[in-house]
Amino acid sequence: xxxxxxxxxxxxxxxxxxxxxxxxxxxxxxxxxxxxxxxxxxxxxxxxxxxxxxxxxxxxxxxxxxxxxxxxxxxxxxxxxxxxxxxxxxxxxxxxxxxxxxxxxxxxxxxxxxxxxxxxxxxxxxxxxxxxxxxxxxxxxxxxxxxxxxxxxxxxxxx
Amino acid sequence: xxxxxxxxxxxxxxxxxxxxxxxxxxxxxxxxxxxxxxxxxxxxxxxxxxxxxxxxxxxxxxxxxxxxxxxxxxxxxxxxxxxxxxxxxxxxxxxxxxxxxxxxxxxxxxxxxxxxxxxxxxxxxxxxxxxxxxxxxxxxxxxxxxxxxxxxxxxxxxxxxxxxxxxxxxxxxxxxxxxxxxxxxxxxxxxxxxxxxxxxxxxxxxxxxxxxxxxxxxxxxxxxxxxxxxxxxxxxxxxxxxxxxxxxxxxxxxxxxxxxxxxxxxxxxxxxxxxxxxxxxxxxxxxxxxxxxxxxxxxxxxxxxxxxxxxxxxxxxxxxxxxxxxxxxxxxxxxxxxxxxxxxxxxxxxxxxxxxxxxxxxxxxxxxxxxxxxxxxxxxxxxxxxxxxxxxxxxxxxxxxxxxxxxxxxxxxxxxxxxxxxxxxxxxxxxxxxxxxxxxxxxxxxxxxxxxxxxxxxxxxxxxxxxxxxxxxxxxxxxxxxxxxxxxxxxxxxxxxxxxxxxxxxxxxxxxxxxxxxxxxxxxxxxxxxxxxxxxxxxxxxxxxxxxxxxxxxxxxxxxxxxxxxxxxxxxxxxxxxxxxxxxxxxxxxxxxxxxxxxxxxxxxxxxxxxxxxxxxxxxxxxxxxxxxxxxxxxxxxxxxxxxxxxxxxxxxxxxxxxxxxxxxxxxxxxxxxxxxxxxxxxxxxxxxxxxxxxxxxxxxxxxxxxxxxxxxxxxxxxxxxxxxxxxxxxxxxxxxxxxxxxxxxxxxxxxxxx
Numbered sequence: 001x002x003x004x005x006x007x008x009x010x011x012x013x014x015x016x017x018x019x020x021x022x023x024x025x026x027x028x029x030x031x032x033x034x035x036x037x038x039x040x041x042x043x044x045x046x047x048x049x050x051x052x053x054x055x056x057x058x059x060x061x062x063x064x065x066x067x068x069x070x071x072x073x074x075x076x077x078x079x080x081x082x083x084x085x086x087x088x089x090x091x092x093x094x095x096x097x098x099x100x101x102x103x104x105x106x107x108x109x110x111x112x113x114x115x116x117x118x119x120x121x122x123x124x125x126x127x128x129x130x131x132x133x134x135x136x137x138x139x140x141x142x143x144x145x146x147x148x149x150x151x152x153x154x155x156x157x158x159x
Numbered sequence: 160x161x162x163x164x165x166x167x168x169x170x171x172x173x174x175x176x177x178x179x180x181x182x183x184x185x186x187x188x189x190x191x192x193x194x195x196x197x198x199x200x201x202x203x204x205x206x207x208x209x210x211x212x213x214x215x216x217x218x219x220x221x222x223x224x225x226x227x228x229x230x231x232x233x234x235x236x237x238x239x240x241x242x243x244x245x246x247x248x249x250x251x252x253x254x255x256x257x258x259x260x261x262x263x264x265x266x267x268x269x270x271x272x273x274x275x276x277x278x279x280x281x282x283x284x285x286x287x288x289x290x291x292x293x294x295x296x297x298x299x300x301x302x303x304x305x306x307x308x309x310x311x312x313x314x315x316x317x318x319x320x321x322x323x324x325x326x327x328x329x330x331x332x333x334x335x336x337x338x339x340x341x342x343x344x345x346x347x348x349x350x351x352x353x354x355x356x357x358x359x360x361x362x363x364x365x366x367x368x369x370x371x372x373x374x375x376x377x378x379x380x381x382x383x384x385x386x387x388x389x390x391x392x393x394x395x396x397x398x399x400x401x402x403x404x405x406x407x408x409x410x411x412x413x414x415x416x417x418x419x420x421x422x423x424x425x426x427x428x429x430x431x432x433x434x435x436x437x438x439x440x441x442x443x444x445x446x447x448x449x450x451x452x453x454x455x456x457x458x459x460x461x462x463x464x465x466x467x468x469x470x471x472x473x474x475x476x477x478x479x480x481x482x483x484x485x486x487x488x489x490x491x492x493x494x495x496x497x498x499x500x501x502x503x504x505x506x507x508x509x510x511x512x513x514x515x516x517x518x519x520x521x522x523x524x525x526x527x528x529x530x531x532x533x534x535x536x537x538x539x540x541x542x543x544x545x546x547x548x549x550x551x552x553x554x555x556x557x558x559x560x561x562x563x564x565x566x567x568x569x570x571x572x573x574x575x576x577x578x579x580x581x582x583x584x585x586x587x588x589x590x591x592x593x594x595x596x597x598x599x600x601x602x603x604x605x606x607x608x609x610x611x612x613x614x615x616x617x618x619x620x621x622x623x624x625x626x627x628x629x630x631x632x633x634x635x636x637x638x639x640x641x642x643x644x645x646x647x648x649x650x651x652x653x654x655x656x657x658x659x660x661x662x663x664x665x666x667x668x669x670x671x672x673x674x675x676x677x678x679x680x681x682x683x684x685x686x687x688x689x690x691x692x693x694x695x696x697x698x699x700x701x702x703x704x705x706x707x708x709x710x711x712x713x714x715x716x717x718x719x720x721x722x723x724x725x726x727x728x729x730x731x732x733x734x735x736x737x738x739x740x741x742x743x744x745x746x747x748x749x750x751x752x753x754x755x756x757x758x759x760x761x762x763x764x765x766x767x768x769x770x771x772x773x774x775x776x777x778x779x780x781x782x783x784x785x786x787x788x789x790x791x792x793x794x795x796x797x798x799x800x801x802x803x804x805x806x807x808x809x810x811x812x813x814x815x816x817x818x819x820x821x822x823x824x825x826x827x828x829x830x831x832x833x834x835x836x837x838x839x840x841x842x843x844x845x846x847x848x849x850x851x852x853x854x855x856x857x858x859x860x861x862x863x864x865x866x867x868x869x870x871x872x873x874x875x876x877x878x879x880x881x882x883x884x885x886x887x888x889x890x891x892x893x894x895x896x897x898x899x900x901x902x903x904x905x906x907x908x909x910x911x912x913x914x
Contacts, residue, residue, distance in 0.1 A: 021385030031618045036188035037181015039400075041350045042433040046837035049350055062847035077181035090179045094171045100811065101636025103350035103400030104187065133837065135348050135401050137807055138814035138846040143619045 007069050010035065011079030017066075025069050026050045026061035029076060036080030037077040037106045047134030051107035052076050059113035060131070068128065076108035082106065089113055089146070096145035100136030107132050112146050121150055163651040164718055166800045166865055173641045173660060174398070174634065176630035185398045186370045187430060189356045195224055196431040197416050198266040198275035200282050200728035201439055202257035205508035206291035206304060209284060211254055212265060215332055215508035217281040222274035223423045226282065228265045229254030232418065237384045239376065239408050240606045244314065245309055249474040249511075251384070251414045257286070258473035260509050260538035260830050261439030268427045270910030271633025292719060293830050295505035296447060296467045306473060306506040313506040314470045316479045320486045323497025327617075332453025334538060338460050338530050340908060341452065342522035343897040344470070344825045345443035345818070346436075347515055348842060351400020353440055354430040355622060357416035361424060366393045369413050372633050373673020374401040376607065378665045380409040381417055397663040402635035403815070404514035405440055407675050408476055437835035441467035441513035442825065444481050444504075445470040446522045450489070450530055457539055458545040462497045465489045466802030471504045478504050480604070481512075487560060487877070489527055492568055492597035492769055493549040501658075508830045514675060516812070517875035520598060521819060526596035530878030531894060532887055542884070543576045546595050550658045551769070553858075561761040565868070567795030567856035568595065571771040574793035574854045589788070590779050592884025595771045598873025599764030600863065601678025603757045612754035613678075614686040615669035619751040620649065622741055624719075626694075626732040630659045631671025637871050638804035639679040645800050646684050646864050648692035652659040652716025669752075680757050680800060681766055681804050689753030697749050700739040766860045766868040770794040772877040774817075775849075778910060783901030785821050785886065787849035792874070796854040798866035808871040810851050814843045815879030821899045822847075839865035 006017045010033060018033055022044065029035045038061060041049035045063040053063045053075040080087045092098070099105040108129055114136055115128030122128060125146050126139075134142065149152060177183040214226040215283045229252045229689050238247030252263050265282050269275035290305075292298040296311040306313055329335060355369040365387060373378050374394040382389045399406065412429040419427040431440065446469045467485060471478050485818075486500035535545040537903040550568045557563070557596070560748045572595070579591055593850050601613070617629040632638040644658040651657075662668055702721045706729065711725045722730030741748060757765045775789040790813050799805050822841040825831045859866035879897060887893045892907035 022282070030188075035181070036184065039185075039187065039350070041352075042837050044836060044838065046435075048351065077179075081180050085781065086176075086179070094175045095169075095180050097169075097172060097807050099172070099175070099178050099636075100352060100401065100807055101401040102174070103181050103187075103636075105178050106181050109179065126848075130844050130846045133348075133350070133842065133844070135350055135403070135815070135842070136811045138810035138843075138851065139811070140810045140851050141803075141807055143845065143848075144418050 001055045004064055004067060008069060009073045019066055021065065021067050023066045024062055025064040025066045028066040029061060035076050035078050039103055039106055041103065048111060049100040049104050049107040051110040051132065053110055053114055056114065056117065058111050077109055080109065080158055081095035085157045088149045088156060092154050094146040096148065097143050098137065104132060106132045108134065108142055116146070116150060125150065162292060163649055163865065165655055167585045167802055168186050168712050169803050170641065170645065170655050173636060173644050183398045185400050186354045186356060186368045187351050187400065189368045191356060191358060191426040194356065194426040194428055195268040195270060195423065196272045196284045197266055197268045197419055197427045198279055199263045199274065199411055199415055199429065200279045202262045202264055203260055204257055204286055204288050205284040206262050206289040207257050207521045208289060209264065210287055211255065211285040214265065216225040217267060217278040218280050220274065220281060222270040222276045223267060225268045225419055226265060226278070227415065227418050227422060227568040228252060231422070233386050234382065235384050237380055237409060239477055240475060240479055242606050243606045244477055246475040248307060248537060251409065251411055253853060259508055261455040261510055262473065262831070263411045263415065266419060267418040268423060270609050281595065288341040288523055291505050291508035291830055293509055293827065295470045295507060298505045298507050299355060299468065299503065306508065310506055314503060315475055316482055316504040318482045318486055321498065325464055325497040325499040325648035328497040329453040332461050333456040334455045334534065335451065335533055336530060337449065337451040338895060340448040341896045342448065342525060344445045344512065345515060345823050346404040346825060346840060347405035349401030349403060349405060351808065352431040352433060352436040353406065353410045353412045355413040355416045356426055356428040357420040358426040358757065359417070359420040364391050364394065365417055365421065367413060367417060370399045370406060371396045372399065372635050372675055374409040374633060374663060374665050374671055375631060375670050376407050377409060381413065384409065384414065385417060385421065391667045395664045399633060399635040399735055402674060403516045403827045404675060406635065407673050408441070408513065410440065433837065434835045434884035436626065437840065438510060438832050441476050441511050443515035444478060444512035445483065448526045450526050451754055452530060452534065454534060456538065458540045458548050459534065460493055460549045463490060463495045464499045467502045469502065469504045469507050470508045470509060470512055473506065474511040476511045476513035478513055481514060481519035485523045487763055488520035489523040490553045492595055494551060494555060507717050509827060510832065513794040516815060516872050518676060520876045521816060521879060524594060524596050524876040525879040525883065525897060528877070529883050529893060532884045533893055539681055543572055544654065547572050551597070561763050562769055564862060565766065565797055565860040566769055567858040568769040570856040571769060571793035571795055574769045574856065575773050577793065578791050582775065586891055588780060589775065590885040590887065590889030591775045592881045593771060593773045593810045594880035594884065596873060596876035597767045597769045598677060598869055598876060600645070600681040600766040600768065600869040601764055602676040603760055603762065603764055607672070609672065611670040613756045614671045614682040615752065615754045616683065616686040616690040617669055618690040618751050620694055620737055622738055624653065624657060624737045625660060626658050628658050628687065629668050630683055630687060631668045631680045633674040634662065637672055637674060637808060638801055639674060639683065641804060642680055643683060643687050646687045647691045648905040649865065650688050651695050653719050677872040680867050680869060681863045684867060685755035687754040688864040690751045693751035693753065694749050697751065698736055698740055701743060702736050704733060739893050756788060763882045765862040768796050770877065772881045774878065774881040775884045776882060776889060778886055778889045778904060779892065783904035785899065785904065787817060787847065790849045793854045793856055795858050796870035797858055797863050797868040799855055800865065800867050806853055809853050809874050812850055812871070812877055813875030814848060816875045817882060818842045819898065820879035820882040824898050
């Protein structure tokens with residue numbers, strides 16, 4: 001297969017890449033752009049560690065071919081904070097100790113970010129991260145962190 | 160209780176911002192210039208002789224840089240039980256025989272992963288298949304296929320523990336009960352799979368970045384098997400994406416990447432796939448347990464006898480430790496006047512079994528706690544009452560094994576009793592089960608044969624008062640970095656933010672045996688506290704000279720204020736004194752060392768945690784499905800150092816241990832694991848987690864730093880037993896075969912109806 005040109009906006013930065021069409025989005029993000037905050041835990045779409053936002057929707061980037069994302073806007077965990085200004089979810093994760101080894105954390109944050117954007121006051125928070133596996137925390141600290149944001153306890157910091 | 164300024168406050172995890180912004184660099188994220196990618200060819204036979212390996216075609220593939228097999232190694236057998244040569248039985252790249260499906264036979268380095276993968280298909284291995292044996296009770300029979308020449312009837316290790324007069328105890332018993340249990344296997348499922356980047360340079364030095372629980376162990380084991388000097392190997396492991404017991408032995412990614420890099424003088428990265436992680440790394444030890452207990456009519460324990468056959472898999476690994484610990488913790492946390500244990504670890508043609516969070520104790524606790532509820536039920540005694548009557552207490556000596564210093568078990572039972580009563584009458588098909596447990600705070604054993612102190616720490620205080628703390632402990636997510644910084648700040652009397660922690664690099668950090676056996680808080684914590692105390696003494700000498708108090712007064716530092724303890728308002732700023740002290744030392748920073756090795760603390764551990772857990776669950780009589788409702792734990796970990804960390808450990812342990820109890824299993828067919836992926840291997844998702852509640856029981860452990868003891872691993876022990884007992888009280892069935900899956904529940908319900 002011939003290489004193809006791919007246009008991608010990642011965390012607000014436009015990129016033009018020359019890639020093999022069978023490359024996955026997660027590979028492009030990590031290997032071509034050096035955005036290693038996005039992890040890979042299974043490569044079969046089961047664990048959620050590679051979750052990113054694709055035009056605002058949470059997707060598992062190991063289940064998306066990079067060429068399918070041509071022209072799209074991608075947000076990774078590196079695109080959440082603005083310098084030292086963390087997002088409400090990030091601050092809440094810190095306060096609630098909602099991570100341990102941290103390997104699933106990027107995916108958790110991206111799933112939760114999309115989930116709260118879609119419905120800022122969700123009834124069942126567990127649904128928001130049911131596609132993400134965490135082997136360390138038992139999820140409850142993550143659920144408390146998301147709930148605190150949903151309840152408005154963390155405001156967006158002024159920019 | 161003493162009041163502290165830093166410990167037991169809810170600080171942010173010291174690595175938190177790096178982790179939530181995606182900046183934390185794990186081994187999985189490391190890329191070096193000229194780096195190659197490696198893949199490992201693994202056996203698909205459970206038992207076979209290797210007649211020939213032809214790598215010519217693979218070597219000719221464009222992009223392939225090197226292929227290695229057992230012939231490229233020194234042919235040494237390695238193992239973590241280094242004091243016992245016969246237990247060092249694994250070559251990693253095997254030369255003449257494969258003993259399990261997934262055993263490495265060759266490794267390839269290529270320009271990218273796809274090329275390396277393609278090359279694996281071109282390696283021709285000629286096998287002569289041998290009959291295999293997969294169950295320990297079969298493997299131990301005369302005439303069964305033998306895995307290792309030195310192990311007749313496949314017996315790898317045996318263990319005997321005994322105290323008191325067991326036979327006499329049974330004679331005196333009013334009631335005797337015996338049961339057989341089968342405890343299943345479990346996969347660790349670290350989110351970061353095993354991986355390593357090895358970089359060998361012409362100076363003869365090897366640097367290995369790897370995801371590990373003990374950089375010290377990996378350095379020593381690599382040096383030994385590669386024929387290098389210990390300090391020509393540097394192991395770096397800044398962030399580790401989960402461990403749970405799977406990452407402190409030398410693994411195939413570390414060994415094969417090193418071997419390839421030494422051949423090529425180029426960095427080589429190997430990352431195991433999720434499937435390899437399931438099939439070719441080690442796992443929790445399956446156990447077949449026979450347990451017989453004799454008690455008085457009033458429930459007083461008299462005598463216990465336990466025999467276990469464990470499925471060892473193909474190699475020793477850490478299985479010998481699990482065999483001892485399961486026997487010891489089978490008696491826990493109770494006073495048994497007499498006890499006899501015989502354990503047999505048996506080689507089988509299955510993936511080796513080894514350490515996993517709880518280290519043999521979850522299996523033992525499941526059997527013991529299930530049987531105690533059955534005894535209580537027969538005798539008409541309340542489950543809390545029978546445990547209270549026989550609970551360990553402060554000062555109790557386990558004959559010949561251990562001395563219990565702090566022990567809050569009775570208070571834990573009180574708290575759980577209160578909680579159960581607060582639940583009132585439960586709806587139909589719902590039950591509450593309890594289990595009591597205890598665990599060690601680091602192992603005393605030195606089968607690794609280290610000549611170093613078990614833990615060491617170095618402190619350097621700089622001109623601005625910032626403290627450089629160097630530790631050998633490994634943070635794999637359990638939070639030891641935060642815990643060590645808290646202990647250091649508390650002892651020195653400075654702010655948590657004043658501590659700059661250095662870890663995860665054998666070149667700059669002192670030796671610590673690593674994060675396993677719940678050892679860091681007590682052992683590394685004691686070393687940190689000692690170093691901080693010595694550094695503080697140096698500062699106080701200068702402060703004393705300056706303040707010139709009456710000689711009978713003592714000084715201390717708290718909240719960065721150096722003061723007379725008797726007159727706290729009289730003092731000096733820590734920051735000012737540090738500046739002058741360094742000037743006074745001819746410009747040298749303040750440096751101090753601390754270390755810890757347990758001496759004369761029994762056979763197992765210097766201190767023990769205790770707790771009681773209650774699980775409330777529904778059992779659907781039509782489907783056999785179990786739904787967890789509540790999981791409440793009363794918990795004695797001594798003085799809490801990091802409250803957010805303890806809560807996280809507790810909830811995480813529940814998820815993992817409940818999985819062990821009712822969803823996670825590794826079914827096999829002739830040594831082949833049938834569900835090596837995250838779809839078919841059922842670990843708990845957020846939607847299945849019950850409500851969790853923790854009630855801390857504060858005790859003071861004299862052996863621990865500030866009275867602290869273990870708080871992470873032991874919490875994996877009670878859940879399967881408590882869950883089984885909840886099913887017993889909900890549905891009147893006792894399942895002695897883990898995991899308690901719907902099919903087993905339905906069969907037991909049918910059986911119960913027939914009777």
